[in-house]
Amino acid sequence: MLMASSIRVGTRASKMAQVQADEVIRKMQIAFPNVLFEKCVTKADADTHENSLRMHGGKGGFVSRLDSGLVSREFDITVNCLKDIPNAHERCESIVIAGVLPRDDTHDVVVTRAGVMLKDLAPNSAIGTVAPRRIAQVTRNLPHLRCVHFRGSADTRITKLEAGAVDAVILAGCGLERIGMRDKVTEELSEDLFPPAFGAGIVTIDCLAERHDVRSLIDEISHRDTFRCMTAERGFVDAIQGNCTTAMAGKAICNEDGRISIKVSVYSSDGRDQLEGYDSCPAGQEAEMGERLAASMVLKGARDIMAL
Numbered sequence: 001m002l003m004a005s006s007i008r009v010g011t012r013a014s015k016m017a018q019v020q021a022d023e024v025i026r027k028m029q030i031a032f033p034n035v036l037f038e039k040c041v042t043k044a045d046a047d048t049h050e051n052s053l054r055m056h057g058g059k060g061g062f063v064s065r066l067d068s069g070l071v072s073r074e075f076d077i078t079v080n081c082l083k084d085i086p087n088a089h090e091r092c093e094s095i096v097i098a099g100v101l102p103r104d105d106t107h108d109v110v111v112t113r114a115g116v117m118l119k120d121l122a123p124n125s126a127i128g129t130v131a132p133r134r135i136a137q138v139t140r141n142l143p144h145l146r147c148v149h150f151r152g153s154a155d156t157r158i159t160k161l162e163a164g165a166v167d168a169v170i171l172a173g174c175g176l177e178r179i180g181m182r183d184k185v186t187e188e189l190s191e192d193l194f195p196p197a198f199g200a201g202i203v204t205i206d207c208l209a210e211r212h213d214v215r216s217l218i219d220e221i222s223h224r225d226t227f228r229c230m231t232a233e234r235g236f237v238d239a240i241q242g243n244c245t246t247a248m249a250g251k252a253i254c255n256e257d258g259r260i261s262i263k264v265s266v267y268s269s270d271g272r273d274q275l276e277g278y279d280s281c282p283a284g285q286e287a288e289m290g291e292r293l294a295a296s297m298v299l300k301g302a303r304d305i306m307a308l
Contacts, residue, residue: 006037007217009038009077013043077218088234095208095209098205105173107191108189110189111185124145127145128160132269198250202230240297240302279292
């Protein structure tokens with residue numbers, strides 16, 4: 001039974017984060033018209049600094065402020081991008097991902113100042129990104145380009161690009177779609193050469209594990225197949241001990257027969273070495289499959305490659 005007539009939904013202050021929170025609130029308000037859902041905006045540590053994420057709690061720098069708000073009961077629910085959430089062993093164990101929205105498009109996209117594709121940029125052109133996965137993929141597939149440190153919200157990065165800070169930026173296509181900037185895209189990257197980040201395109205709805213009243217609300221709007229894919233991907237990442245400094249990619253999909261399949265890649269930091277893996281499972285075995293694939297990849301040398 002719901003313990004309150006209003007629910008406080010915590011979100012980061014960025015435009016994209018607020019759009020995601022608004023969509024969660026919209027869906028929950030439709031499902032529960034008698035409950036008031038209040039958006040509560042706050043700034044995360046990682047939003048206020050331009051330097052490396054490693055200096056501000058890694059990926060946890062995006063969610064630590066929201067997590068502390070859940071623990072203190074400042075918020076009842078928080079909304080996050082799954083790819084920003086640290087591994088289970090790095091996050092407060094009292095907080096759970098209680099639900100997810102349907103997965104959006106997972107492709108990375110490119111915005112260039114010259115309006116040309118990445119492969120057509122001049123040698124030594126500067127590509128703005130700090131993601132180890134993107135750096136490894138660019139270095140591997142387009143060695144004539146160079147990656148430079150480049151952080152900020154999606155709209156901020158595009159503004160810096162247009163001001164001449166870099167020649168191109170690589171961003172999540174779904175993120176630009178959410179903030180109404182898809183028209184800026186020069187090129188959509190092939191997932192064969194540029195597979196996405198684990199958790200790409202997934203918006204999570206989080207709360208305290210003990211808040212069964214809130215979890216029952218979230219469960220009503222959670223997308224089941226996306227949740228299964230998330231479980232498989234998180235199972236792999238947690239088991240292989242990946243983090244914000246790890247160059248790796250992967251995506252799980254739900255097949256027509258109900259099975260979940262997952263394809264993953266790990267890279268050396270310079271992109272020269274790559275190891276791929278694949279597995280599938282029936283419903284209910286997603287976490288175990290992710291862990292099994294991670295163990296198989298480790299036996300094939302995945303951790304050695306990740307350390308290069």
